[in-house]
Amino acid sequence: MDTVLDPFTGLDSFSSPYFDDDDFFTDHSSRDHLDTDDFLDEDVDFLTSQIQEYYKDSRIAQDGDYCDVGNFSFSSSSSTFSYGCADSTSELSPHRDGLLLKRRRRMRSETEMQQLRQAANVRERRRMQSINDAFEGLRSHIPTLPYEKRLSKVDTLRLAIGYINFLAELVQSDMPIRNPHSDTLNQPKKVIICHRGTRSPSPNDPDYGLPPLAGHSLSWTDEKQLKDQNIIRTAKVWTPEDPRKLHLKSSINNIENEPPFNCIS
Amino acid sequence: MQDQRKGDRETGLATVDSAEASHLYTSDACFTHLREEQNFSLLQKVTRDSVRQYLQFRPDQSVIILHAKVAQKSYGNEKRFFCPPPCVYLAGHGWKLRQEQLKASGLGESSCQLFGYMGLDSSTDPRTDSFKLSFEEQTDKRMFACAKTLYISDTDKRKHFRLLLHLFHSGGQEIGTFNSRLIKVISKPSQKRQSMKNADLCISSGSKVSLFNRLRSQTVSTRYLAVEDGAFVASARQWTAFTVTLVEEMHAVHSEYSMCDSYICYGCVVQLVCTDSGVALPPMVIRKVNKQHACLDVDEPVSQLHKCAFQFRDSNHMYLCLSNEKIIQFQASPCPKESHKVLLNDGSCWTIIGTEVVEYTFSESLAGHPTTISPVPMINGLELNGGGHVAMLELHGENFSPHLKVWFGDMEAETMFRSSRSLLSVVPDVSILSGEWRWMRQPITVPLSLIRFDGLIYRSSYSFTYTPEHSAPFQANVTAERTADSDSLIDTIHQEFTRMNFHLFMQS
Numbered sequence: 001m002d003t004v005l006d007p008f009t010g011l012d013s014f015s016s017p018y019f020d021d022d023d024f025f026t027d028h029s030s031r032d033h034l035d036t037d038d039f040l041d042e043d044v045d046f047l048t049s050q051i052q053e054y055y056k057d058s059r060i061a062q063d064g065d066y067c068d069v070g071n072f073s074f075s076s077s078s079s080t081f082s083y084g085c086a087d088s089t090s091e092l093s094p095h096r097d098g099l100l101l102k103r104r105r106r107m108r109s110e111t112e113m114q115q116l117r118q119a120a121n122v123r124e125r126r127r128m129q130s131i132n133d134a135f136e137g138l139r140s141h142i143p144t145l146p147y148e149k150r151l152s153k154v155d156t157l158r159l160a161i162g163y164i165n166f167l168a169e170l171v172q173s174d175m176p177i178r179n180p181h182s183d184t185l186n187q188p189k190k191v192i193i194c195h196r197g198t199r200s201p202s203p204n205d206p207d208y209g210l211p212p213l214a215g216h217s218l219s220w221t222d223e224k225q226l227k228d229q230n231i232i233r234t235a236k237v238w239t240p241e242d243p244r245k246l247h248l249k250s251s252i253n254n255i256e257n258e259p260p261f262n263c264i265s
Numbered sequence: 266m267q268d269q270r271k272g273d274r275e276t277g278l279a280t281v282d283s284a285e286a287s288h289l290y291t292s293d294a295c296f297t298h299l300r301e302e303q304n305f306s307l308l309q310k311v312t313r314d315s316v317r318q319y320l321q322f323r324p325d326q327s328v329i330i331l332h333a334k335v336a337q338k339s340y341g342n343e344k345r346f347f348c349p350p351p352c353v354y355l356a357g358h359g360w361k362l363r364q365e366q367l368k369a370s371g372l373g374e375s376s377c378q379l380f381g382y383m384g385l386d387s388s389t390d391p392r393t394d395s396f397k398l399s400f401e402e403q404t405d406k407r408m409f410a411c412a413k414t415l416y417i418s419d420t421d422k423r424k425h426f427r428l429l430l431h432l433f434h435s436g437g438q439e440i441g442t443f444n445s446r447l448i449k450v451i452s453k454p455s456q457k458r459q460s461m462k463n464a465d466l467c468i469s470s471g472s473k474v475s476l477f478n479r480l481r482s483q484t485v486s487t488r489y490l491a492v493e494d495g496a497f498v499a500s501a502r503q504w505t506a507f508t509v510t511l512v513e514e515m516h517a518v519h520s521e522y523s524m525c526d527s528y529i530c531y532g533c534v535v536q537l538v539c540t541d542s543g544v545a546l547p548p549m550v551i552r553k554v555n556k557q558h559a560c561l562d563v564d565e566p567v568s569q570l571h572k573c574a575f576q577f578r579d580s581n582h583m584y585l586c587l588s589n590e591k592i593i594q595f596q597a598s599p600c601p602k603e604s605h606k607v608l609l610n611d612g613s614c615w616t617i618i619g620t621e622v623v624e625y626t627f628s629e630s631l632a633g634h635p636t637t638i639s640p641v642p643m644i645n646g647l648e649l650n651g652g653g654h655v656a657m658l659e660l661h662g663e664n665f666s667p668h669l670k671v672w673f674g675d676m677e678a679e680t681m682f683r684s685s686r687s688l689l690s691v692v693p694d695v696s697i698l699s700g701e702w703r704w705m706r707q708p709i710t711v712p713l714s715l716i717r718f719d720g721l722i723y724r725s726s727y728s729f730t731y732t733p734e735h736s737a738p739f740q741a742n743v744t745a746e747r748t749a750d751s752d753s754l755i756d757t758i759h760q761e762f763t764r765m766n767f768h769l770f771m772q773s
Contacts, residue, residue, distance in 0.1 A: 143759035191652040216731040224726035235545035242594040
């Protein structure tokens with residue numbers, strides 16, 4: 001994704017809704033509060049991951065749980081991030097000026113602005129906390145290597161996708177886990193018999209800890225057919241002698257007749 | 266639990282009144298002697314232990330019938346004896362054991378011998394219009410006999426028939442009646458180019474054939490290609506069935522004859538492998554013979570009773586040839602007038618004919634008294650159905666009766682008689698065959714047999730395999746006692762995922 005490599009262009013395109021939204025700076029919205037929150041969530045979430053990704057890669061290993069957009073906006077020297085500050089309009093791209101001018105018409109007091117800022121920060125923190133909790137939940141379901149550090153959010157998502165695919169394939173193919181390329185596909189329809197009567201495994205069992213058997217698949221062979229094929233495969237060649245060459249005795253050569261045979265069973 | 270059931274049956278039989286008990290056997294004529302003797306001890310003999318003992322030593326008795334697939338009709342007074350002559354082998358150490366058993370039970374030495382009659386299935390009395398077979402023991406301990414003078418008259422209008430073998434103890438006690446496969450009646454070998462549509466006259470790759478050589482069409486001079494003590498011979502007495510197979514390399518050269526994939530055509534490279542010993546002749550090109558000449562340019566399908574010659578591949582016209590009882594190579598001389606023909610001698614012209622081998626195997630080791638073996642049930646195919654908690658194995662074949670039970674190894678399966686061509690059995694749980702199923706992490710293979718009520722065992726060539734399945738089908742039945750199982754299962758999946766997706770972890 002280009003936006004990951006260049007968070008600034010990403011911001012340009014995705015931050016515009018905030019400035020379009022007239023009710024952004026007020027808690028007494030005429031619109032449904034939840035709707036607005038949801039709307040914001042999507043965009044902020046996306047931004048967060050991008051910003052995190054960017055900072056993680058380029059700067060220091062940031063602890064994802066405690067960094068939110070609010071922190072970034074205040075710690076960053078670049079005013080581009082400080083979308084919450086209405087005064088930093090000078091560095092924004094010109095096309096947004098008209099919108100901001102419109103907003104300026106509704107002048108608010110300094111304390112009013114601080115209250116709004118605090119309320120927005122609280123909301124944002126709560127929102128991030130819920131996302132982080134959900135990530136923690138997802139993380140706990142993903143198998144990791146024993147020495148692996150705690151997964152970052154992006155790795156959590158990436159591994160989750162891989163793991164779901166893996167499970168889906170496992171269910172679909174119904175293959176033995178250990179040897180996925182076994183020759184069990186030879187029989188057209190596999191009939192599996194499950195055990196009757198079950199009991200819980202105990203540590204004394206010889207196979208405790210091994211995955212339990214799903215059952216036994218049933219098959220048969222015709223030994224006569226196998227024997228016939230085997231006779232052809234391991235045939236010893238007996239060559240008759242040519243009476244004109246008496247010194248050449250007829251002999252048995254132990255030749256494995258493998259490829260030249262066209263076995264039809 | 267199974268033993269419990271067995272016990273129930275025994276006590277049940279002991280208390281049942283004789284009228285009801287005898288009713289069990291009246292349905293089948295071959296059980297009449299059992300009813301006369303009212304001997305219930307016979308039934309008690311078939312236990313898991315006794316079957317296990319049988320499986321360990323396998324004292325089987327086999328009746329093997331070899332015969333040609335086609336027979337030439339005899340017109341008027343002529344008698345065209347079937348060639349090669351149908352022959353019978355009695356194999357397996359069960360015959361000797363049975364003989365000793367009978368001797369021990371007080372029968373004289375002579376009455377323990379065997380003899381038989383072989384005739385057409387149309388014959389009314391086997392003892393008058395059949396060939397009497399007297400068996401002789403060979404060096405390989407098998408008993409051998411062959412019916413040299415059988416023929417089919419043109420008054421018999423059938424297109425197919427069977428041979429019947431009646432086997433007896435010298436005392437006159439019948440062992441049983443055994444059928445050959447169907448034999449096609451032909452008037453004379455086809456002279457026309459054989460069409461592939463005429464499948465039963467063509468010779469397919471992988472089928473069995475016999476080759477014989479007849480000087481000046483004299484029956485007495487007939488010699489059969491045979492294998493004795495690992496060497497090819499031209500025997501006047503015995504013949505061998507060979508598996509004829511196409512050698513693949515030839516397909517590249519004759520790629521336009523894709524039909525050669527299944528049927529043997531002249532010009533193809535074939536190999537003859539002895540069905541008994543596995544000894545083979547080197548790859549040879551099969552050539553059509555016309556008036557003692559091998560035709561090098563003929564590519565039509567080989568047909569029954571055609572005269573043919575076998576040129577050793579890559580040789581300078583060396584041909585398979587007999588010289589008295591020996592098999593040698595013969596140098597054919599080129600034809601001065603025709604470049605696509607070579608001149609052969611008498612010994613290098615062979616007649617080819619498709620053959621069948623039928624084998625009946627049984628064991629009387631658990632059957633106390635002499636009984637009639639036939640009709641011998643034959644299994645031709647199996648079919649599995651069900652799965653989950655109950656799997657059913659259907660047996661397709663011939664000569665099934667309600668007196669038969671299917672046995673998986675030493676375990677009797679619940680068996681339902683559907684018809685003389687179909688039996689249905691419940692596949693026994695693997696835990697019954699070998700301890701607790703959960704520990705069965707190696708495949709288990711058991712032989713399939715049919716055992717008659719009186720203890721007669723019919724061994725089949727089939728074996729049945731239980732293969733452990735490690736992948737759970739992710740069933741939703743998560744009961745309380747299964748949670749431990751699913752935990753360890755999830756662990757395994759986790760391990761497998763991290764092992765297979767190591768690259769995902771390396772990225773971050």
